[in-house]
Amino acid sequence: MNNLLSIPLCLLLLLAGESCLAVDSSKQITQFAHTAWRIQDGFFSGAPTAIAQTKDGYIWIGTVAGLLRFDGVHFVEWNPPGAKQLSDGVFSLLGGSDGSLWIGTGTHLARLKDGHLIDYLGARGRINSILEDRSGTVWIARSRVHDAAGPLCEVAGEKLQCHGKGDGITPSYAGPLINDDAGNLWIGSSSVLTRWKAGLSETYANPALKSAQGLAGVQALASNSDGTLFVGIIERGPGLGLQQFVNGTWKPWRTSTFDGSTLEVNALLLDREKSLWIGTTNQGIFRFRDGKLDHFFSANGLSGDTVNGFYEDREGDLWVATDDGIDCFRSTPVVSFSTREGLSANMVDSVLADRHGAVWIGNGSLESVHEGTVTSIGRKNGLPGGRVTSLLEDHAGHLWVGVDNGLSIYEGGKFTPILRRDGTPIGTIIELAEDQDGNIWAEAIGSPVRLLRIKDRILREEIPASEFPAVSSFATDAHDGIWLGLVNGDLARYRHGPLETFPVRLGQNAGVRQFLVDLDDSILGATSAGLIGWKAGVVRTLTVRNGLPCDGVYGLISDNQDNLWLYMNCGLVRVERSELQKWWQDADAVVQVRVFDAFDGARPSGSSFRPRSSRSPDGRLWFANGNVLQMIDPAHLAENAIPPPVRVETIIADRKVYSAEGYLQLAPITRDLEIDYTALSFVAPQKVRFRYKLDGHDVNWQDPGTRRQAFYSDLPPGKYRFHVIACNNDGVWNQAGATLDFRVMPAWYQTILFRVVCVAAVLFIAWAIHLFRVRQIARVIGARFDERLAERTQIARDLHDTLLQTIQGSKLVANDALDKRSGEVKMRFALEQLSLWLEQATQEVRMALNSLRSSTELRNDLAEAFQRAAGTGPEAGSLAATLSVVGNSREMHPIVRDEIYRIGFEAIRNAQMHSGGSRLEVELRYDLDLVVRVRDNGRGIEPGVSRNGRDGHFGLQGMRERAARIGGRLSIIGSSEFGTEVHLEVPGQIAFLNAGTAKFSTIRALFRRKTEIPKSQ
Secondary structure, three states: OOOOOHHHHHHHHHHOOOOOOOOOOOOOHHHOEEEEEEHHHOOOOOOEEEEEEOOOOOEEEEEOOEEEEEOOOOEEEEOOOOOOOOOOOEEEEEEOOOOOEEEEEOOOEEEEEOOEEEEEOOOOOEEEEEEEOOOOOEEEEEEOOOOOOOOEEEEEOOEEEEEOHHHOOOOOOOOOEEEOOOOOEEEEOOOEEEEEEOOEEEEEEOHHHHOOOOOOEEEEEEEOOOOOEEEEEEOOOOOOOEEEEEOOEEEEOEOOOOEHHHOOEEEEEEOOOOOEEEEEOOOOEEEEEOOEEEEEOHHHOOOOOOEEEEEEOOOOOEEEEEOOEEEEEEOOOEEEEOHHHOOOOOOOOEEEEOOOOOEEEEEOEEEEEEOOEEEEEOHHHOOOOOOEEEEEEOOOOOEEEEEOOEEEEEEOOEEEEEEOOOOOEOOEEEEEEEOOOOOEEEEEEOOOOEEEEEEOOEEEEEEEHHHOOOEEEEEEOOOOOEEEEEOOOOEEEEOOOOEEEEOOOOOOOOOOOEEEEOOOOOEEEEEOOEEEEEEOOEEEEEOHHHOOOOOOEEEEEEOOOOOEEEEEOOEEEEEOHHHHHHHHHOOOOOOOEEEEOHHHOOOOOOOOOEOOEEEOOOOOEEEEOOOOEEEEOHHHOOOOOOOOOEEEEEEEEOOEEEEOOOOEEEOOOOOEEEEEEEEOOOOOHHHOEEEEEEEOOOOOOEEEEOOOEEEEEOOOOEEEEEEEEEEOOOOOEEEEEEEEEEEEOOOHHHOHHHHHHHHHHHHHHHHHHHHHHHHHHHHHHHHHHHHHHHHHHHHHHHHHHHHHHHHHHHHHHHHHHOOOOOOHHHHHHHHHHHHHHHHHHHHHHHHHHHHOOOOOOOOOOHHHHHHHHHOOOOOHHHOEEEEEEEOOOOOEOHHHHHHHHHHHHHHHHHHHHHHOOOEEEEEEEEOOOEEEEEEEOOOOOOHHHHHHOOOOOOHHHHHHHHHHHOOOEEEEEEEOOOEEEEEEEEOHHHHEOOOOOHHHHHHHHHOOOOOOOOOOO
16 A cells, blocks of 8 residues: 655655645535546556655556556556566555655566666565655565565665564565654554564554454554554454554544444545545545544545545645546635535525624525534524525624515524514515614515615615616615615615716616625625726726626625625636725726636636625635535635646657657658647646747747647757746746757758858859850940941941042042143043042942941842942943843842942942953842852953952952851952953842741841841831
């Protein structure tokens, strides 16, 4: 069995600065928050046998099938690392002070520390109990011992040192094991109880145990600080069960109402409140405290009636292991009273705490709760009628009770009715209040609703509904008269005269459910739209926008420190006086509140009658919710000051689970990442809140609320640190939290080398583009220079072919005229010839200028152009010119035609000026290609001149350059016998416009450096 030494643990917690919490011994077990996890629900694969908590905060549960770890939300089956196994189940557990977990199995002892499992195989047997004494030594008690080492062993390093008969321990096996304040070890066995200390051993036999038939023995032990030892025995004979062992004497444990010797006790625990918890084999749990016995079993919700062990964790929660599951009991700030605590019904509609400490309840009949005792007063006790509808204690301490259709005063165990003057009942009273003058005001429902004033137990005034608006509630003024909450949401005050109305404008059916009137004439009202406040004619509303968790308020009351308590539809809410004053000063202020919700025991709901809340003289606050009675003690709110340990448990990357131990390296291109974390607080795990931040990704803390997973998608490669913190149910944060370091590895294209290569490639491409652009610009500039050079060359050719030739001819004429032998007639002829030549030079200059802008010919007729060229010139009349055209004339590209014309014109002019012949033949052939042939019968041209031209003359060079520009082939052949022949052949696809589309790209290539000349009209 697993037993907890609660007193030493509590001292350890206090030394560690943690609260020594415990379940409240003043409450019944049924008033604790209770959670059960059952085998039938699939939480365990075998019966739980032992419970322990390790220093890291985890709860460990041993079962006959293995070991589980629990964080308050999830049970995780624990498997030993490697190929090790926990054989024959787990029967005892201990959370060591060094953070290790000691595991007692059916065959040996094991120790789990920092993820490593150490097996102690030196002394085999079933490990029934594990204990750590004040010095830190770990002891075990074992049975099924098959060696002579003895049933009691202590851990010495990684070995076991066992003690048996040679050390004064006579039993062959040991079951439960505890130590007392004096440092003695107490060992239970089948027939005796042994007290053992090194060098000292005493054995105590129980006569009844010796005479028991069959298998019997000590199954559980618990030690009190006063030296009393509680001994639990599985009964196989008379007078056993629960025994007390005091100063060497055995005696049965009995009270005036219960005999513990009839129990079959399987487990014992003395908790921090000195309550004795008794686990039985078939009757569930018993708890004994201050002479009161409490019982809780499967009919109350316990997972099973056979109890195997108890455990009290560091937050004061009480854990129970049964054959059918695990149970956890914890105290809650808000306590409920129902039929399980002795009420006659669950229909509590009104509550009133009187000046003597009794709490009166309208629960169908009239009931009172005083010092834990419930007293019911019904018809058999003189209650006039059936259901209680209202309660009031007047200034004299008399109890006024509205029942069914009447009103009575309860005093001395008797009810005195309040009647009309005619002796008839005054009606159903749903609310009562007493003003400063001793007037009792009552609201009577029926047809119609009436407001009654009673003075000296006599009905003095009856105000019909026709004289005031519909009332939802009322309260007495601090000085005189009463305040009324109207159904339409407004307020009204009645002071023996006209009704004063103060608009609030909450809306229809949002009337005030309950009033709280202060001495400064300020009013607080509970409504479905929030808390309203009225002071000196100023109305304000406290709602969720001011910090309330919700808007609907069922009731309100102040405590002894003037803090305000609101019974709301989302819980019981405390607003401290300082926060309330802040709201009075600023209607938009956000107030800090503390909320007690369902996990704190609050079960808020509305009730039909009044009063809905009350405060007893000891400061406790009581609330009626229409079903049960609820109570909270503001002066004794035990806050959980223990910050929860935080753990990162697993990380799941693309559906692959990794342990959160050590430094993780995740695969490249991790798409989906889930980080599971937890906080180990078991008081109310559902209220544990978290915040987390992923360094390297999150700028601010993320607030997931109570969610225990963080999700990330498509994290880029890099190093990350995940940090998570948590707070417990009372908002105490563990700021240190837990961290997890991991790295997302880069894919090959996410590496630094790849990025460097990419950057280099981009720089290279940028450099190449820049270089290409520079060269392109250079080519453009070069083309412009070439174009200028071509224009200059063309001008030079034109000047040589035309103007210079004409000027030379003019010079010859002038020289001839200047000859002294020439007469006047010859002179005149020379001047006339010179005039003609100068006119021709003017035309040629004009023609050269026009050639820079457009084609020399506006019409596409080379034959006519050549005819005109052959008939003009300085020696035009000395040669007989003939022109022949072979083939049909075809449309030509203007630039090509212009160049061909210039070549032919130059050939004709050279023949006229230099051939000295008598005949000139010009042939133009249109075939697949264009052929131009110019031939004279003169002296011929010298071979050297035909190849290189004459010094200082550029005519022949210009002809060759023009032919090359248009892709033509030019040949010049000279002979003294046959004269000179100039032959030009231009490919048809270049010369002719209709020779196919291929010519255009060819022409563009040939003339890319020449300024385009518009086509002739």
